[in-house]
Amino acid sequence: MHHKIVALDAWYVPIPPDLLNLPPPCAYELKGCEKQLISNDDIHEAVRDATIIALTHTRLDASTLSAAITPNLRLIVAIASGTDSIDKEQCKKRGIMVLNSPGTNADSVANHIMAMYFACRRRLLMMQKTVLRTDEWVKHGTITTLMNSKNNDAPISCNEEIIGLIGYGAIGRRVAQLCRALGMTVLIASRKGAVSDAVPTVDKQKMVGTEADDARTPFVEVLRRSSVLVLCLPRNLETLNLISHDEFQMMSRRTIMINVSRGGIVDELALIQALKGGMIDGCATDVFLREPSGAGDHWKEGDSPILRLNQAEAEEMNLLVTPHVAWYSRATIDGYLQTFKQNVEDWCAGKARNIVV
Known part of the structure; x- marks a missing residue:
C-alpha cells in the first residue's frame, strides 16, 4: 500500500523525508506542514487524502476525523506522549488507530522540573534582578532576606524537602530518582478519591523516600505533607481542575507547586488566589x-489568567512561567523521531505498539 503521511507539526518537530523504511510492499510519501495551521478549514485541506497523520499538538476534532473529511485515514501517530488534542472517541468509532511516543521526553522534562524547583525555592530570578537593577546589596551588605519564604523563613534544603508526585509515569519516575539522589523524601500520590484517601493517615516519614519504595500515599495526605508538589500526569476528564480551591487549602504554606503536565489540570484562577493569599x-x-497565550502587556481576553500578571506581580507571588518548553532537548527530538519511525514501521508490519486507541 502507498501511504500518504501528513506531518501537521513539521514546523515544530521536522521529520526527515527519508526517515522511514517501510516493509514491502508498503511505500510512502511525506507531506510536512511548514507553518502552524490554525483554522479547521486549513487542517481539513491538509489531511484530506492522508492515510497516516503525524502530529505533536495540532487539534484533530470530530469534524476533521469524520469520513467526509478524512475518508482514507487509518493511523494517527502522536510525536508526543500526550494525546489530548485528538478526539479518541471518534477514532474508536471509525477504527482509526492512535499511537503515541511515551517516555521520550522524560529526562528533559525532569531536568526542567529540577531547574524550576531550585529557581523558586531559592528565588533566583529575584536575586538576579535585585543585583543587576538595584544597589540593595551594597546598601545593606546582604540581601539574603529576599530569599525568605512568604512566612519570612529561610529557604529549606534538599534533605528537608518532601516531594509529592502526582503522576508516576516515565517523567514521575525520573523525577523521583533525581530527588532521592538529592536526599529528598518522595511521596507518590494515589488517585484522587481512591478509597485509601479516606483512611486515617499515619506518619510514614521513615517509610518513604527510598528508591525501593514506590508505594502510593493517599492523595490528600500528599497534598498536606509535601513541601514540593510536582504535577506530571495526563489531562483527561478525571484530571481537569484536579487542583483547585479545596486542594490549595490543604497544602502547606511553604509548598512550591510545579506543573509540567497540561493546562486545565490546575484551576488557574484558584492558583492566582492561592499565591496572592500566601x-x-x-x-x-x-x-x-490556552496555548500559546498572550502575556503581560500583550494579554487579551481569553488568554491564560496566569499570564495577565506583570513581572512585578509574578515576582511578588514567587511565580515562574515558561512557554511549554520543558520537553525541548536534542535527546527528546531524536527520541521522538526514532519512536515515530518505529511506530509507523511496526504498524505497517502488523506489530503495532504504543497503542492509545
Whole structure:
C-alpha cells in the first residue's frame, strides 16, 4: 500500500523525508506542514487524502476525523506522549488507530522540573534582578532576606524537602530518582478519591523516600505533607481542575507547586488566589489552559489568567512561567523521531505498539 503521511507539526518537530523504511510492499510519501495551521478549514485541506497523520499538538476534532473529511485515514501517530488534542472517541468509532511516543521526553522534562524547583525555592530570578537593577546589596551588605519564604523563613534544603508526585509515569519516575539522589523524601500520590484517601493517615516519614519504595500515599495526605508538589500526569476528564480551591487549602504554606503536565489540570484562577493569599509559597508552570497565550502587556481576553500578571506581580507571588518548553532537548527530538519511525514501521508490519486507541 502507498501511504500518504501528513506531518501537521513539521514546523515544530521536522521529520526527515527519508526517515522511514517501510516493509514491502508498503511505500510512502511525506507531506510536512511548514507553518502552524490554525483554522479547521486549513487542517481539513491538509489531511484530506492522508492515510497516516503525524502530529505533536495540532487539534484533530470530530469534524476533521469524520469520513467526509478524512475518508482514507487509518493511523494517527502522536510525536508526543500526550494525546489530548485528538478526539479518541471518534477514532474508536471509525477504527482509526492512535499511537503515541511515551517516555521520550522524560529526562528533559525532569531536568526542567529540577531547574524550576531550585529557581523558586531559592528565588533566583529575584536575586538576579535585585543585583543587576538595584544597589540593595551594597546598601545593606546582604540581601539574603529576599530569599525568605512568604512566612519570612529561610529557604529549606534538599534533605528537608518532601516531594509529592502526582503522576508516576516515565517523567514521575525520573523525577523521583533525581530527588532521592538529592536526599529528598518522595511521596507518590494515589488517585484522587481512591478509597485509601479516606483512611486515617499515619506518619510514614521513615517509610518513604527510598528508591525501593514506590508505594502510593493517599492523595490528600500528599497534598498536606509535601513541601514540593510536582504535577506530571495526563489531562483527561478525571484530571481537569484536579487542583483547585479545596486542594490549595490543604497544602502547606511553604509548598512550591510545579506543573509540567497540561493546562486545565490546575484551576488557574484558584492558583492566582492561592499565591496572592500566601496559601502556598510559590509556583512554577510550563503549561497553560490556552496555548500559546498572550502575556503581560500583550494579554487579551481569553488568554491564560496566569499570564495577565506583570513581572512585578509574578515576582511578588514567587511565580515562574515558561512557554511549554520543558520537553525541548536534542535527546527528546531524536527520541521522538526514532519512536515515530518505529511506530509507523511496526504498524505497517502488523506489530503495532504504543497503542492509545
